[in-house]
Amino acid sequence: MRKVTRKQVLLQGSEACVKGALMAGCHFFAGYPITPASEIMEVMARELPKAGGVFIQMEDEIGSMGAVIGASLAGAKSMTATSGPGFSLMQENIGFAIMTEVPCVIVDVMRVGPSQGLPTQPSQGDVMQARWGTHGDHPTIALAPSSVHEFLELTVQAFNLSERYRTPVIVLVDEVVAHMREGVIVPAKGDIEVEERSQPTVPPEWYIPYGDPGTGVPPMPAFGEGYRYHVTGLCHDVQGYPTTRKDEAESLISRLFWKISKDLHRLQWLDSFYTEDALITVIAYGFVARAALPAVKEAREKGLKVGLVKLKVLWPFMSQTVTKVLEKSQKVLVPELNIGQISREVKRVNQGRCEVVTINKVDGTLITPREILKTLEEIHP
Amino acid sequence: MKETAELVHKYLRSTKKFPHIWCAGCGNGIFMQALIRAIDRVGYSKDEVVLVSGIGCSSRLPVYVDFNTVHTTHGRALTFATGIKLAKPRLKVITIMGDGDAIAIGGNHLIHAARRNVEIASFIINNQIYGMTGGQCSPTTPLGVKTTSCPYGNLEPNFDICRVVEAAGAAFVARSTVYHTRLLDRLIGKALKKKGFAMVEVVSQCVTYGGRYLGLDSPAEMMKWQKDNSIPVEKARELGEAELEGKIVTGVLVDRERPTYHEE
Ligand SMILES: Cc1ncc(C[n+]2csc(CCOP(=O)(O)OP(=O)(O)O)c2C)c(N)n1
Ligand code: SF4
Numbered sequence: 001m002r003k004v005t006r007k008q009v010l011l012q013g014s015e016a017c018v019k020g021a022l023m024a025g026c027h028f029f030a031g032y033p034i035t036p037a038s039e040i041m042e043v044m045a046r047e048l049p050k051a052g053g054v055f056i057q058m059e060d061e062i063g064s065m066g067a068v069i070g071a072s073l074a075g076a077k078s079m080t081a082t083s084g085p086g087f088s089l090m091q092e093n094i095g096f097a098i099m100t101e102v103p104c105v106i107v108d109v110m111r112v113g114p115s116q117g118l119p120t121q122p123s124q125g126d127v128m129q130a131r132w133g134t135h136g137d138h139p140t141i142a143l144a145p146s147s148v149h150e151f152l153e154l155t156v157q158a159f160n161l162s163e164r165y166r167t168p169v170i171v172l173v174d175e176v177v178a179h180m181r182e183g184v185i186v187p188a189k190g191d192i193e194v195e196e197r198s199q200p201t202v203p204p205e206w207y208i209p210y211g212d213p214g215t216g217v218p219p220m221p222a223f224g225e226g227y228r229y230h231v232t233g234l235c236h237d238v239q240g241y242p243t244t245r246k247d248e249a250e251s252l253i254s255r256l257f258w259k260i261s262k263d264l265h266r267l268q269w270l271d272s273f274y275t276e277d278a279l280i281t282v283i284a285y286g287f288v289a290r291a292a293l294p295a296v297k298e299a300r301e302k303g304l305k306v307g308l309v310k311l312k313v314l315w316p317f318m319s320q321t322v323t324k325v326l327e328k329s330q331k332v333l334v335p336e337l338n339i340g341q342i343s344r345e346v347k348r349v350n351q352g353r354c355e356v357v358t359i360n361k362v363d364g365t366l367i368t369p370r371e372i373l374k375t376l377e378e379i380h381p
Numbered sequence: 382m383k384e385t386a387e388l389v390h391k392y393l394r395s396t397k398k399f400p401h402i403w404c405a406g407c408g409n410g411i412f413m414q415a416l417i418r419a420i421d422r423v424g425y426s427k428d429e430v431v432l433v434s435g436i437g438c439s440s441r442l443p444v445y446v447d448f449n450t451v452h453t454t455h456g457r458a459l460t461f462a463t464g465i466k467l468a469k470p471r472l473k474v475i476t477i478m479g480d481g482d483a484i485a486i487g488g489n490h491l492i493h494a495a496r497r498n499v500e501i502a503s504f505i506i507n508n509q510i511y512g513m514t515g516g517q518c519s520p521t522t523p524l525g526v527k528t529t530s531c532p533y534g535n536l537e538p539n540f541d542i543c544r545v546v547e548a549a550g551a552a553f554v555a556r557s558t559v560y561h562t563r564l565l566d567r568l569i570g571k572a573l574k575k576k577g578f579a580m581v582e583v584v585s586q587c588v589t590y591g592g593r594y595l596g597l598d599s600p601a602e603m604m605k606w607q608k609d610n611s612i613p614v615e616k617a618r619e620l621g622e623a624e625l626e627g628k629i630v631t632g633v634l635v636d637r638e639r640p641t642y643h644e645e
Contacts, residue, residue, distance in 0.1 A: 062460065065460075070460065070461035071465065071468035223431050
């Protein structure tokens with residue numbers, strides 16, 4: 001039975017994100033103003049101190065990311081929020097957090113780029129930057145909410161995944177979802193599962209800070225708790241000390257990948273609609289998935305066999321889910337507010353199985369249900 | 382002063398990291414000893430000390446010592462340190478940066494950390510050159526000096542680190558050289574105990590690149606240069622700008638009470 005503690009409130013996407021963060025136990029926020037992400041920072045500035053946390057406005061996004069990682073090392077669940085230009089500045093330190101396995105959450109409210117682009121217009125142009133923005137081979141986790149409610153929910157999950165896998169988690173949200181207001185059922189405390197980073201069970205002398213306990217994720221005590229260890233962005237051995245030995249470098253980098261890839265089946269988060277007998281499946285995420293649903297419904301009313309799969313996890317790419325879709329459909333349609341970033345992945349997984357059609361926009365306007373419907377009608381066999 | 386052997390056993394990490402990466406005669410080791418002595422004298426427990434560094438030869442220091450240690454990204458140590466201190470105020474947070482690290486790539490963070498006055502004891506090892514990358518110009522390389530990145534002589538006037546940090550609002554600003562070890566010990570101790578942002582500029586030598594380009598042959602000559610060119614701040618106050626040209630003014634330059642970020 002559902003608890004009766006739930007109630008609906010009208011929330012802006014940014015407020016929902018902050019609520020989710022607080023629910024997940026966020027204790028530290030560092031940020032720098034940028035449209036269209038400033039609201040998250042402003043709501044944090046107001047709410048976090050009330051919840052006993054620490055808010056700081058840094059001198060730039062490089063500093064925000066540094067402070068977030070520092071706070072996490074000291075034991076605080078930490079996050080920042082930014083948009084394209086700031087996300088670019090954060091990349092080096094995001095790589096540091098991946099390499100040193102420091103949990104943290106980065107919300108990127110996507111606006112049209114490159115460069116200053118269209119600061120107030122929605123986009124999904126940072127999907128590949130989230131994947132490959134920092135240098136070197138590395139795993140990435142990125143989530144994509146499509147509604148205010150999902151923004152709350154996936155912010156909580158972003159913290160959970162970052163703590164579980166000891167890695168930065170990126171929430172990629174388009175400007176519309178961050179700014180729109182919707183009625184949201186705010187889960188009560190205890191209604192939502194909150195994960196904490198695992199702690200060593202051995203005394204400090206036995207603690208191996210970068211050893212693999214079997215899960216690929218070493219326990220992580222906070223600074224100041226008796227477990228003194230070294231943290232470096234250089235390739236390091238299991239003790240955390242710099243190494244140039246090829247076996248040690250190799251096993252570190254492969255563990256960073258493996259700790260997440262071994263759980264790929266747990267990261268297939270999707271909503272699907274009318275997919276059972278669909279000849280054409282729309283694969284969409286973020287606000288575009290919202291536009292796709294009425295288009296698919298209307299197409300069904302017109303007798304077209306079409307369905308929709310909404311991806312909530314963008315990275316690691318949900319290839320298991322997408323493969324199933326590709327096996328069952330004759331065609332897939334991937335509408336995106338970019339020149340084709342997720343469709344590129346779909347095509348990679350597709351290997352010629354079915355026809356991949358795309359709708360792409362980079363002019364700051366949204367893809368409408370009408371446009372999606374029109375394309376569905378055109379390509380329906 | 383405690384026996385060195387005792388301090389070595391207590392504070393140096395016993396596993397794997399030695400020999401260290403520094404060249405024989407480099408000033409980094411002298412600073413490391415002084416830092417350990419000061420931490421021991423002030424009496425912090427090893428668990429409460431956090432050492433945060435950037436990238437460079439000097440920034441390799443934390444790996445050798447048995448505290449909570451972070452070797453961050455180039456120029457960003459103070460931002461990590463700020464996060465650590467604010468998230469867990471009971472920790473004693475110390476940063477170690479080179480001159481390039483702290484005032485070229487990290488210059489913006491330095492002035493803002495000083496302005497904010499978060500309680501961090503920061504040490505800038507100023508060897509007037511980029512050591513780790515092979516002897517390029519830094520913002521403290523003297524005018525006219527030839528380096529790998531300014532083969533026709535440095536055209537850029539240099540920063541007075543202490544004056545920058547003072548102007549930005551630091552609660553404590555001091556300078557020593559690695560030649561003046563007793564002074565260095567004292568200044569590190571004061572910086573560690575300061576409530577607020579404290580910065581000590583540690584004039585040091587890069588024997589491998591600095592020596593070659595500054596025209597000084599040996600570590601001993603470089604340290605003699607530090608000795609001959611230093612003037613205690615008390616004496617410097619009586620001298621004019623012209624007389625202080627090219628001199629290293631040592632001692633406590635600023636010691637003031639300002640509300641720290643936490644008290645605000
Ligand atoms: C973002 C970035 N840019 C450049 C470098 C290369 N780099 C490594 S150390 C260093 C300079 C170090 O000089 P300094 O800070 O004076 O320290 P020292 O080595 O002299 O102690 C540079 C430029 C880097 N690691 N990261
Ligand atoms: S290159 Fe220079 S700064 Fe680096 S360890 Fe050698 S002497 Fe020291």
